[in-house]
Amino acid sequence: MRELIARLREGVPAEAVLTDPDVTAAYARDQAAFSDAGVPAVVVLPRTADQVRHVMRTATALRVPVVPQGARTGLSGGANAVDGCVVLSLAAMDRILEIDPVERTAVVEPGVVNAALSRAAAEHGLCFPPDPSSWQECTIGGNIGTGAGGLCCVKYGVTAEYVLGLEVVLADGRLLTTGRRTAKGVAGYDLTRLFVGSEGTLGIVVKAVLGLRPAPPPQLAMVAEFPSAAAASAAVCSIMARGHTPSLLELMDGTSVRAVNALARMGLPESTEALLLAAFDTPDPAADLAAVGALCTAAGATAVVPAEDQAESELLLQARRLALPALERLAPSTMIDDVCVPRGRLGDMLDGVAEVARKHALTIGVCAHAGDGNTHPVVCFDPHDPDQTRRAREAFDAIMALGLELGGTITGEHGVGLLKRDWLARELGETGVEVQRGIKAVLDPLGLLNPGKLF
Incomplete structure (x- = not known):
């Protein structure tokens, strides 16, 4: 321990090397339930790439594991410490180095907060589209590490793009150095994509070149009420099959709707089984909403309510943003799942989750990025009740199995981390795991980077 600290301080300012156990304990874990966390030996907050290089050279020389971290807003245990590790927090590397409106690019350090980049890009009439729910807190490095998504993915895609x-x-x-700064480039293997979504197991991102887009016009929204998840799913399929490109297409099940009403008294329809929210940022959003509203009615919607202006749109979308906080108020703890299924199986997924909730006698609400089939079942439970905790874990596993059975994937945007290691092996199969472990062995032969995550 003494040698580790001494060597770290040879290349990193002393104030950036934290050893007080009360301080380092705050860096031990992210926000995932059911994920163990160890006790770090030290937390280092570098400010330069050279300081990060020094940390990794020191860790390699002494064979000490290193766990990279951003804002610790993750939901899979991917940033959790292991015993005796160096926690490498990139939060202090938070500079926006360049925004180029001609090339429509930004160059940033990993600790830049998503919202800070959005504000800086907006000054140039540009935007960085990926918008995770934690965008006011999460960092670009964390977004890259997990391959984060968000509400606008249905039109604008995910971080990797x-x-x-x-x-x-x-x-x-x-x-x-990987990738390019040009609009096109196919020289060599696409190592950039390899690191996106690798959860800090292959290397430490210290700088990123990001693509930006022109800022879209304000969006106009509508909400449609359905008597069943199947009817809402049919509407989603119709919307996508007809070639519509909403900027947002979100779904909330009845449990989530009632939880939001209890939290914010928004007056949402308590009897609904599924609420679909759509928005467009097109030149004529009202016409697009009218067309989508007609498809919802044809699919069985009992009510379709378009917003008249931006203020009404924001009010409707606020209900979706409040879904997670509302569900979190229903129990002392929640387990937030992240299963993505084909759009055509969305109704089956929601009905299956409802059956899991009944079988395990738990409250499970579902909100989803319906446009890309990414569901977020939220299992509510009391961690101080051993039986309820057991049932919550069993429910989580049942939902994972359901997602794979429906032709989906165990994670659409949150990552694997510790939480889904066993399920990753089931999804990839023996050969898939072998190939990925081989890549890990080439880039991290000693297994020091974020050990225990993914595999």
Whole structure:
């Protein structure tokens, strides 16, 4: 321990090397339930790529594991410490180095908060589309590490589609540059995509070149009420099959709707089984909403309510943003799932989750990015009740199994981390796991980077 601290301080300012157990304990875990966390030996907050390189060279020399972290808003245990590790927090590397309105790119450090980049891009009439629910707190490095998504993915896509190039510190301290700054480029293997979604197991991102888009016009929204998840799913399928490109297409089940009413008294329809929210940022959003509203009615919607202006749109969308906080108030703890299924199986997924809730006698609400089939079942339970905790874990596993059975994936945007290691192996199969472990062995032969995550 003493040698580790001494060597770290040779290349990192003393104030950036934290050893007080009361302080380091705050860096031990992210926000995932059911994920163990160890006790870090030290927390380091570097400010430069050279300091990160020094940390990795030191860790390699002493064979000490390193756990990279951003804002710790993750939901899969991917940022959880292991005993005796160096927690490498990139939060202090928070500079926006460049915004180029001609190339429509931004160059940023990993600790830049998503919302800060959005505000800076807006000054140039641009935007960084990925918008995770935690966008006011989460960092770009964390977004890259997990391949984060958000509410606007149905039209604008996920983080991976906006990462053009990276600077990555490898496990032995070498600096690798990947990708490009040009609009096109196919030179060599696409190593940039390899690091996106790798959850800090292959290298430490210290700089990113990101693609930006022109800022869209304000969106106009509508809400449709359905008597069943199947009817809402049919509406989603019709909307996508007819070629519509909403900027947002979100779904809330009846449990989520009632929870939001209890929290905010929004007057949402208590009898609904599924509430679909759609928005358009097109030149004529009212016409698009009218067309989508007609499809919802044809699919069985009992009510369709379009917003008249931006203020009404924001009020409707606020209900979706409040879904998670509302469900979190129903029990002392929640387990937030992240299963993505084909759009055509969305109704089956929601009905299946409702059956899991009944079988295990638990409250489970579902909100979803319906446009891309990404569901977020939220299992509510009391962690101080052993039986309820057991049932919550069993419900989580049942939902994972259901997602795979429906042709889906165990994670659409939250990542694997610790929480879904066993399920990743089931999804990838033996050969898939073998290939991925082989890649890990090439870039991190000593297994020091974020050990225990993914595999």
